[in-house]
Amino acid sequence: MATSAVARETILSLRRTIAKIEGVLPERLETPAAAPMVAGVILRESGLAVKSKLSSTLRTGAEHLDAALGGGLPDAALTEIHGPDPRDAGAAAGFALGMAGLARRRHAERPVLWIGAGEAFSEAGFPYAPGLLAFCGLSPGDLLVCDIRKLADALWIAEEAARLSELSAVFLEVRGNPRILDLTATRRLHRRAQIAGRPVFLLRQSAGAEPTAAPFRLLVSAAPATPRSTVAGPLPGSIGQAAYAVTLDKSRSALAGQFVLEWNPHELAFQERRPEDPGSMVPASQRRARPASASGTVLAFRPSEIQAAARLQPSREQHPAHRRPRRTG
Template identity: 30%
Template structure:
C-alpha cells in the first residue's frame, strides 16, 4: 500500500525479498495486489539468497531511474543491516528520488537512518453494506520520526479507489471515512514533486 502511494508515473515498483522471508512470509499474490489497486504488470519481484545480496541489490535498484518505489523485505534482525548499510540505502534513495521501504518481519528494534519507523498490525475491518467484507484495516504506531515527535497511533483503512489511507470509523458503513492528511501521517501524503526533498527510507 505504501509502495502504491509512492509510485511515480511511468515508473515501476521493485520488491526485493530474501529467500527466508519468502519461505516464512509466503508467496506474493498478484490477484491480491490487484485488489488493492495495484498493477501486477508494473511490479517486479526478486528473491535474494541472503541479506548481503539483498542489500547490494537494493542499493543498485535505488540508483536506477526506472523504479519509483523499492520494497526491501527481510526476516529477523540480520547483523549486516547496521547503520552503515542503512545509510547507503538512504543516500541512494535521496539521490534518485525513489522511495525505499524496509519491511522487517519478526524483527527487533535496531538503529537506522530511516526518516520514520513504524509498527504495523492488522485490525478488524468495518463491514460494508449487506455485511460485505470491509476495506483492509490496520493499526499503525509511529515508533520514531527523525524530524518530529513520535509515539502516536492510528487505525486506518485502505481505499482502493482513492489509493490512500483513511481514518477508520467505528460507526456504520454510511459514514464516509476521512482521508488522512499529510500533516497527520507524513509519508501518506508524499507526492512526486516532494519526492526528492525527503528521506526515502522507512523501516
C-alpha cells in the same frame, strides 16, 4: 572591529563544517525569518557534491497520520515498516503494497521492485499478482519480484536499485535482525534514495527496534475489519476493507501516535477510522455508552427435546476432517 570580523569568520566556518557533516545547505543555518525556506540537501558521493534534491513527501491520505509525519512519508528517503509479530507479516506487506501503489502514481507509473531476502517469502509468501490490480492498482508487469537467498546479495541489489530513478520505489523485505543490516548499510540505502529521489522501504518481519538511518519507523499490525457498506447500511456478517493498526514508533519530530487506517482500493488511499466508527479498536466513552437492547422471548427446552437434539448430532467420526484438532507432534 577586527575581533568581531574574526568571530564572524569563525562562526561561518563552523556553520560550513556542520552543513558538510549533515549534508545540508549552509544557507539553511542562517536564513532570515522573512525569507522563504527552501528544503534542499546537498548529496555527496566520494566527497564530491553530485546533485541537489528538493525534499517532498508521499501522502498516505490519512489526515492525522500525515500531520504527525510532517506532511507524509519522505519521498526520497529510507522508511522502515515493521511487523512486530510473525502473524503481522501479511498486514505489514498489505500496508507496504498500498504505499507501492501511491509511489507508482506519483512517479509516472514506473515499475516497483520488491526484494525478498532469505526466508522472507518462505514465511509470508509471495505478493499475489492477480489481486494487485484490484487492491492497489499494480498490474503484474508493474511489480518486479526478486527472491534472493543470501541477505548480502539482496542488500547489494537493493543498493544498486535504490539509485535508479527509473523505478517508482524499492522494497527490501527481511526477517529478524540480521547483523549485516546495520547502521552503515541502512545509511547507504538512505543516501542512495536521496540521490535518486525515490522512496526505499525496509519491510521487516518479527524484528526488534535497532538504530538505523531511516527517519521514520512504522509498526503495522492487523486491525478488525468493519462490515461491508451497502446502500441499505452495513451488511452483517461481511468483511469490509482491509484495516491496519499503525504506530509511529520513530520520527524526526519525536511525535508518537497510534492510528487505525483502512485502505480504499477505489480511491487508492488510506482512510483514518474514527473512534465512533463501528469496529473501531478504541472503546467508546462511558458517557456515551449505548444501553443494551431489550431481551427477546426466552424459550425453555424440555429434557426430552434436549436428548432428541443430541441424538441428531453427528458422531466424532462423522465430523469433517478439517474440524478435527491438528496434530502438533
